[in-house]
Amino acid sequence: xxxxxxxxxxxxxxxxxxxxxxxxxxxxxxxxxxxxxxxxxxxxxxxxxxxxxxxxxxxxxxxxxxxxxxxxxxxxxxxxxxxxxxxxxxxxxxxxxxxxxxxxxxxxxxxxxxxxxxxxxxxxxxxxxxxxxxxxxxxxxxxxxxxxxxxxxxxxxxxxxxxxxxxxxxxxxxxxxxxxxxxxxxxxxxxxxxxxxxxxxxxxxxxxxxxxxxxxxxxxxxxxxxxxxxxxxxxxxxxxxxxxxxxxxxxxxxxxxxxxxxxxxxxxxxxxxxxxxxxxxxxxxxxxxxxxxxxxxxxxxxxxxxxxxxxxxxxxxxxxxxxxxxxxxxxxxxxxxxxxxx
Amino acid sequence: xxxxxxxxxxxxxxxxxxxxxxxxxxxxxxxxxxxxxxxxxxxxxxxxxxxxxxxxxxxxxxxxxxxxxxxxxxxxxxxxxxxxxxxxxxxxxxxxxxxxxxxxxxxxxxxxxxxxxxxxxxxxxxxxxxxxxxxxxxxxxxxxxxxxxxxxxxxxxxxxxxxxxxxxxxxxxxxxxxxxxxxxxxxxxxxxxxxxxxxxxxxxxxxxxxxxxxxxxxxxxxxxxxxxxxxxxxxxxxxxxxxxxxxxxxxxxxxxxxxxxxxxxxxxxxxxxxx
Numbered sequence: 001x002x003x004x005x006x007x008x009x010x011x012x013x014x015x016x017x018x019x020x021x022x023x024x025x026x027x028x029x030x031x032x033x034x035x036x037x038x039x040x041x042x043x044x045x046x047x048x049x050x051x052x053x054x055x056x057x058x059x060x061x062x063x064x065x066x067x068x069x070x071x072x073x074x075x076x077x078x079x080x081x082x083x084x085x086x087x088x089x090x091x092x093x094x095x096x097x098x099x100x101x102x103x104x105x106x107x108x109x110x111x112x113x114x115x116x117x118x119x120x121x122x123x124x125x126x127x128x129x130x131x132x133x134x135x136x137x138x139x140x141x142x143x144x145x146x147x148x149x150x151x152x153x154x155x156x157x158x159x160x161x162x163x164x165x166x167x168x169x170x171x172x173x174x175x176x177x178x179x180x181x182x183x184x185x186x187x188x189x190x191x192x193x194x195x196x197x198x199x200x201x202x203x204x205x206x207x208x209x210x211x212x213x214x215x216x217x218x219x220x221x222x223x224x225x226x227x228x229x230x231x232x233x234x235x236x237x238x239x240x241x242x243x244x245x246x247x248x249x250x251x252x253x254x255x256x257x258x259x260x261x262x263x264x265x266x267x268x269x270x271x272x273x274x275x276x277x278x279x280x281x282x283x284x285x286x287x288x289x290x291x292x293x294x295x296x297x298x299x300x301x302x303x304x305x306x307x308x309x310x311x312x313x314x315x316x317x318x319x320x321x322x323x324x325x326x327x328x329x330x331x332x333x334x335x336x337x338x339x340x341x342x
Numbered sequence: 343x344x345x346x347x348x349x350x351x352x353x354x355x356x357x358x359x360x361x362x363x364x365x366x367x368x369x370x371x372x373x374x375x376x377x378x379x380x381x382x383x384x385x386x387x388x389x390x391x392x393x394x395x396x397x398x399x400x401x402x403x404x405x406x407x408x409x410x411x412x413x414x415x416x417x418x419x420x421x422x423x424x425x426x427x428x429x430x431x432x433x434x435x436x437x438x439x440x441x442x443x444x445x446x447x448x449x450x451x452x453x454x455x456x457x458x459x460x461x462x463x464x465x466x467x468x469x470x471x472x473x474x475x476x477x478x479x480x481x482x483x484x485x486x487x488x489x490x491x492x493x494x495x496x497x498x499x500x501x502x503x504x505x506x507x508x509x510x511x512x513x514x515x516x517x518x519x520x521x522x523x524x525x526x527x528x529x530x531x532x533x534x535x536x537x538x539x540x541x542x543x544x545x546x547x548x549x550x551x552x553x554x555x556x557x558x559x560x561x562x563x564x565x566x567x568x569x570x571x572x573x574x575x576x577x578x579x580x581x582x583x584x585x586x587x588x589x590x591x592x593x594x595x596x597x598x599x600x601x602x603x604x605x606x607x608x609x610x611x612x613x614x615x616x617x
Contacts, residue, residue: 045508073507086505090523099519100509141510 008053028192079143101140258338271309382578391564414491444549494528
């Protein structure tokens with residue numbers, strides 16, 4: 001399996017993108033918009049020229065600032081799929097694919113189940129069809145690396161699930177280094193072996209999705225993975241327990257160590273909801289008003305005071321959870337992580 | 343009551359405006375019988391002027407396309423210091439009085455001009471030749487094309503150009519297969535406008551090239567020259583020019599109508615100020 005190695009700095013409008021990355025399977029870069037994610041893809045594909053750095057696919061060097069070597073985009077074996085797909089509107093679907101590779105166009109039309117659309121114009125296609133054309137076109141070139149810019153963001157929620165599953169399978173089959181960019185942690189975790197959280201042009205943490213959830217490096221990574229982030233001041237009670245006074249006043253115990261300003265990270269599925277105060281082994285209890293109740297698939301997200309919990313639809317019904325009522329959120333001290341704020 | 347009065351005012355305004363614009367055009371055709379107009383077209387003054395006009399305009403258009411297209415693409419796709427100044431320079435002939443353009447061309451290419459004296463040493467004399475007509479036409483007509491071409495190139499989604507490059511196409515293939523076909527509606531529109539402007543060129547031509555029948559006398563110059571000699575001839579030429587202009591405008595509107603909407607939407611806006 002080939003390995004893409006990229007290590008470069010690229011000045012952007014308000015900050016400098018600085019990245020060192022080694023990719024042999026699928027890496028997802030996640031982060032807020034404007035974090036420099038797309039610029040990573042532009043630099044690797046040769047659409048942007050980092051003044052310092054080195055980019056190589058195994059022995060094939062695409063950029064080496066020390067040797068003043070810069071290969072143009074058409075000289076790099078990349079398959080870049082643009083966020084809005086960038087299909088040529090004056091070409092048919094077949095012409096779009098054939099533009100990248102004449103000989104294999106029909107093979108890819110078949111493979112992506114778009115042969116019946118071969119003579120259609122891109123403007124007449126649905127979002128899911130457009131994406132298949134864009135993927136077929138990118139692969140028809142015979143790339144050594146696949147770069148996907150927000151592959152699911154141009155799709156409606158209904159199509160997204162199907163396309164995500166298809167994409168998952170495709171990436172597995174291809175066995176190529178893949179970098180995909182998304183602002184959605186869930187998409188990243190579903191599609192990639194490793195997820196890199198990028199903020200302000202810097203990679204905050206690069207790890208397997210479950211590791212990001214278990215051991216977020218900082219407050220931003222934690223909130224990005226969907227965790228509750230409660231700000232507060234920590235002081236050690238003894239060797240095993242830290243007490244955090246939250247900004248909202250509540251007290252929270254954690255088995256993590258920390259002192260001073262910290263973020264308490266707790267995942268929604270670690271939080272239980274009750275209508276009555278009752279004693280159990282969970283050391284943390286937050287009483288508050290139910291601010292929102294929202295169904296997410298077969299689960300229900302309930303926000304109580306500053307914290308969001310995830311419960312089954314059945315228990316939400318049983319507890320008669322509704323906006324405005326009072327509830328108790330409980331979670332174990334062992335279910336919390338303390339991270340530096342930033 | 344007030345609403346009826348207002349509607350009447352609108353109607354009156356529109357009627358006066360349209361009549362005012364249509365009347366001179368109509369007058370050309372009704373002043374003498376159509377038969378006499380057609381007869382006058384075989385007058386050697388008219389045929390000579392038509393040939394000079396077509397020849398010089400066509401050569402000028404070829405030059406405008408050849409040099410204007412890369413210029414427009416450069417100005418549309420690159421950001422560099424002095425770009426705004428370049429665009430202003432390109433647009434300047436649009437607002438320049440034609441007589442000033444003629445004087446400028448004489449001062450540059452005339453016998454004692456900036457470049458003219460050097461050209462003279464090489465045995466080339468430009469003023470009062472057909473080459474001078476072509477230069478005058480190219481000078482006044484090129485901004486119309488270049489302006490329109492810049493708008494057409496700028497309207498192309500930069501992602502499409504980037505996509506072409508990452509799909510293995512070099513800059514040349516990208517330009518001819520992606521950029522040019524996508525801009526063609528806007529380019530054709532600009533070309534039609536430049537053609538119409540070139541065909542009607544008068545001021546700069548008469549200053550820089552004179553009005554010699556069979557050599558530099560174009561259709562508009564022939565109208566002026568024949569004005570006191572044979573009014574019917576001037577009417578015939580005028581009628582011819584009205585028809586050519588109308589045909590150009592119509593074909594321009596049709597090319598824009600046939601354009602798929604996502605391609606030149608922006609250049610269509612740019613055009614509205616000219617058509």
